[in-house]
Amino acid sequence: MPSERATDTTPFAAMDVLERASELEGVVHMEVGEPDFRPPEAAAEAAVAALQAGDDDYTTSRGTASLREAISDYYAETYGVDVSTERIVVTPGSSPALLLALLSTVDPGEEVVLTDPYYACYPNFVRQADGTITTVELDPADGYEPSVDAYEQVVDEDTAAMLLNSPANPTGAVTSGETISELVDLAEQTDTMVVSDEVYHGLAFDAEEHTVLEYTDDAFVLDGVSKRYGMTGWRLGWAVCPPAYVEAVNRISQNVLICAPPFVQAGAEAAIREGNDQLAEHREAYRERRDLLLEAAERWGFDVGYTPEGAYYLLLDVSDLGDAFDVADVFLEEAGVAMTPGPDFGDGASDYLRASFARSTEDVREAIERIDELLATTTT
């Protein structure tokens, strides 16, 4: 009999939709956050060269010194913050980094505060750490900006961690520096750990993004190469740890992960060092796709009610058409457009579909045409 923890772990709806969509021909995939842009060429070159040179042994579980230096330089160059390489632990994707952060911070029964909507996997991560979940509702009328007042109502000395995410999945909202700074102050006053998922950094096209590290060293920051460099399948991420937690994180990593593959680390290092110039072009493309979808949503009569400023997601209120799961089914089966039903992302997204515009602009246009046609035939 599987454990309670395993039984309580819910499936990830986006992956379920992907599974069904993969059985159908010619589907436009707007259900997953899989960037259409290729990784920087330097990444594949460095990974192949590393493999050919026989670089295929374990590395230390912290990651290679040169990758951690590249990550540290990235923070210095991008945000002007000093992150010593000793605070960085490299992991196979940012997802394991998040798990390590929570396992190192949360004791059984302790509270973790999430926003709602949230990234669908967050509650399951908290469950793996045997934590309890409290949510703070976000409002599209505020552009899904977290309200510090609302946090003050729930965060206290008994809170173990607050989990932040900007640019955010599933909303595409970018949290202001002021809000982050005020949440960091609240966390300091209540001895709460800030865990900041920054995996969409580099992809804010309409707002300035801020790392929590600009305001404190006493926080976990999780990031990786998946989204920024289009390297989802490489499985490479990292945790920047608060100084007092590095050894705890590393001990767990030594036991359960051992290390990220060395040639993947070599490729990621090249991406981080050489892959940033192309990001401006990518952001421009994401902005164009967002605008196409916003315009179409208005035509379809789906309320959006805010303007996503980063990442590549948009929440569409489809409550006028029916239940979000049913609408997602009709879009997929009748129009060949896959989107993720919102309920997976929290009660605050239950009337919505999440559309990802990470696929090509051509695909986005095609999806819009198909939904135009579908809605024209179903409403006449």
Ligand SMILES: Cc1ncc(COP(=O)(O)O)c(C=O)c1O
């Ligand atoms: C908010 C957020 N965090 C983390 C991840 C996982 O990223 P990785 O591929 O680095 O494990 C995703 C993937 O979609 C995400 O949307």
